[in-house]
Structures are given as structure tokens and as C-alpha cells.
Amino acid sequence: MSYITAIETAVPENCFSQDILSTFYMNSTDDETYKRKIKIVSAKTGIENRYSVVGDFEENVKEIELFDQSTDREPGLSERMQVYKKYATELSIKAIEKIPDFHQRKDQITHLITVTCTGLFAPGLDIELIRDLDLNPATQRSSVNFMGCNAAIIALKNADAICRSQADANVLVVCTELCTIHFQKRFNDDYLLSNLIFGDGAAAVILSSQPQEEYSEKKVQVNRFDSMILHNGYRDMAWQLSETGFIMNLTSYVPGLIKENILPMLDKIRLSPSSIAYWAIHPGGKKIVDDFATALDLDKSLLSETYDVLRNFGNMSSPTVLFVLKSVLKKADRAELGEKIFAAAFGPGLSIETMQLQYV
Structure with a gap:
């Protein structure tokens, strides 16, 4: 393990x-x-x-x-x-x-x-x-x-x-x-x-x-990873080299694409949102987080660490989901053995990467 x-x-x-x-x-x-x-x-x-x-x-x-x-x-x-x-x-x-x-x-x-x-x-x-x-x-x-x-x-x-x-x-x-x-x-x-x-x-x-x-007070075991590429979002998040630096493509369609596809992705891997106690979601932007909560019918309070990281640091690209996960793991003293943590982040492609963890 x-x-x-x-x-x-x-x-x-x-x-x-x-x-x-x-x-x-x-x-x-x-x-x-x-x-x-x-x-x-x-x-x-x-x-x-x-x-x-x-x-x-x-x-x-x-x-x-x-x-x-x-x-x-x-x-x-x-x-x-x-x-x-x-x-x-x-x-x-x-x-x-x-x-x-x-x-x-x-x-x-x-x-x-x-x-x-x-x-x-x-x-x-x-x-x-x-x-x-x-x-x-x-x-x-x-x-x-x-x-x-x-x-x-x-x-x-x-x-x-x-x-x-x-x-x-x-x-x-x-x-x-x-x-x-x-x-x-x-x-x-x-x-x-x-x-x-x-x-x-x-x-x-x-x-x-x-x-x-x-x-650590409780052991945090990594259980599994899953991926999904949304080809209809191929041009909605991209990162190109140019003579004057890196050129970003980041359209307003990204939140909607995630909203439409996150529940089908979880259904495909037979994961019910109700089985997750803690959520560590990458704050790609406020609309992304809002739509993620709506798509899974989650109370926004369950994503409080995500909103806090966005508010205090913005989107820092790859380390951001780890800022959120660190904040989530600070609750370990309140966690029950067996409770699950779900982490997700979104990248070019448009791609979704997820990780499931558990207190053991």
C-alpha cells in the first residue's frame, strides 16, 4: 500500500x-x-x-x-x-x-x-x-x-x-x-x-x-486513482510557449464541462458522493468550485477548504490541490477510521484526475 x-x-x-x-x-x-x-x-x-x-x-x-x-x-x-x-x-x-x-x-x-x-x-x-x-x-x-x-x-x-x-x-x-x-x-x-x-x-x-x-495521529492510506479526458474541452484549457512567455487559453466553458461530466465519471467508477466524508477539490476558479458542488448536490460547506485556499492564495496550478488536502488532513483528530477523502484536479485537455484516500 x-x-x-x-x-x-x-x-x-x-x-x-x-x-x-x-x-x-x-x-x-x-x-x-x-x-x-x-x-x-x-x-x-x-x-x-x-x-x-x-x-x-x-x-x-x-x-x-x-x-x-x-x-x-x-x-x-x-x-x-x-x-x-x-x-x-x-x-x-x-x-x-x-x-x-x-x-x-x-x-x-x-x-x-x-x-x-x-x-x-x-x-x-x-x-x-x-x-x-x-x-x-x-x-x-x-x-x-x-x-x-x-x-x-x-x-x-x-x-x-x-x-x-x-x-x-x-x-x-x-x-x-x-x-x-x-x-x-x-x-x-x-x-x-x-x-x-x-x-x-x-x-x-x-x-x-x-x-x-x-x-500523524491517523494513517492516511491511498486507495485508487482515476482519470478522464473530455475531448470536447480540448481547446478550453491550454498552455503554449511563445517568444514573450507562456500563452494561456482558459475559457469560461471549463466550469460547465466539469459540471456536466463529474457525476458520470463517479458513476462509472461506482463511487457515490454520499460515501465521501471529506473533499479536497482543486480551486481552478470560483465558478468551477460552485458548479462542482451543484453537480454532486454537495453543501458548499463540504468544500470550505477549497474556498479558503482560493480566497487566500488563488490558483497556484499543480500545488493547489495539495494546499487543500493539507487543510483537509488537519481535521484528522475529528475523523473516524474508515472515512474517505476524495481529491480532484482539472488540467489541460480538458482532463480530470482524481484520488481516493482513507483513514485507517
């Missing part, structure tokens, strides 16, 4: 209110229609704060790293990747070192899986972490790259397979995304959404083939 034996999260030092970030966006255009749309969309996001590795969004910032409002020039892809390389390892380590007794546990790490879709370099984040954390240089490593918001569950699926095949496995999964370095001075509907919901964050999880009771 496999068990979650640690889960921690981290965000950069720069915390910006949604008002500050939407004002920055509005100040990048003189078009009053765009300004009005930005203000309206921002107010509907359900987000109060987001974090960024760069301080450029603050007024009168002392040192500009990427986004200079005094010029119309957009930073290029290489500039954005330099900023990614500068901060990604640091933010990853910030999450990892929150794991209780990590430096005593690190010699037990057998595998490392890194996850990101917001930047790439080589030698990559995996080697940087092995070097900077002084992990065993024989640690087996792999990466899940450019798979979007549901990549954490894909990585955990890979970690679960390792744990089920190796009796002493301890797999460190690290998800790190610097979404804000891809801000674009674009004003179509895709960017009205993406510029106003994404933030930066990292999460670290240890999945183990044996439970480690000294690190």
Missing part, C-alpha cells in the same frame, strides 16, 4: 491583495472598457490575496525584475525563465523543510518526483534539490512537466505505483509553480481570467510504502 506520511506547503514572501493585482493589470492599459472588465472579473474571483516571487506588482517598487509599467515592452521567455530558475529551488526547499524532522528523515528518501509547468531548466529542479538538500545522490528521480493544474495527482499516482512495488519506498513529491512570472499585457477573455486568478506556491508530500505513525 501507500500512505501520506507528510504534506507541507509554502508561498513566497510577497503577498498582494487582489485589489493591488487588479490595479496593476488595469494600469497596463488605457482602454476604459478593458479596465472596467478587469474590475468586474476581479470582484467575482473569490480571491482576496495571491503571492508572487517578484515584487513588481506593488506601487513604487524599488527593484523591477520583470514587469516595468513605464514601458510597453513585454519580458521575453528567456527573462522569465531566468526568474523561474532564481526562485523555484528556493521556494521548493521552503516547503520541504517544513516537513517535521526532515533532515533526520531525508536519508530514508528513495525517490524524488518534481512537478512544474511554469518553468524548465537543466540540470533541473530535481538535481538542484538533491544537491542543495544533500539527499542521497543515488536517489531515483523523475519529473512531471507541463501537465498543468492536475499534475500533482499524476505525480502521486506515480509515487503510489513505486510504493506498491517497493517495500521500503519513501517518495518525495515536490510541486512548484511560479505562475505570476507569466503575466501578460493581454485583455482577451482568456487573460482576463488567467491574469486575475493565478499565484505562486509550492507543496511537498512524502508518500511511503509503510505508515509512519510518529508523524
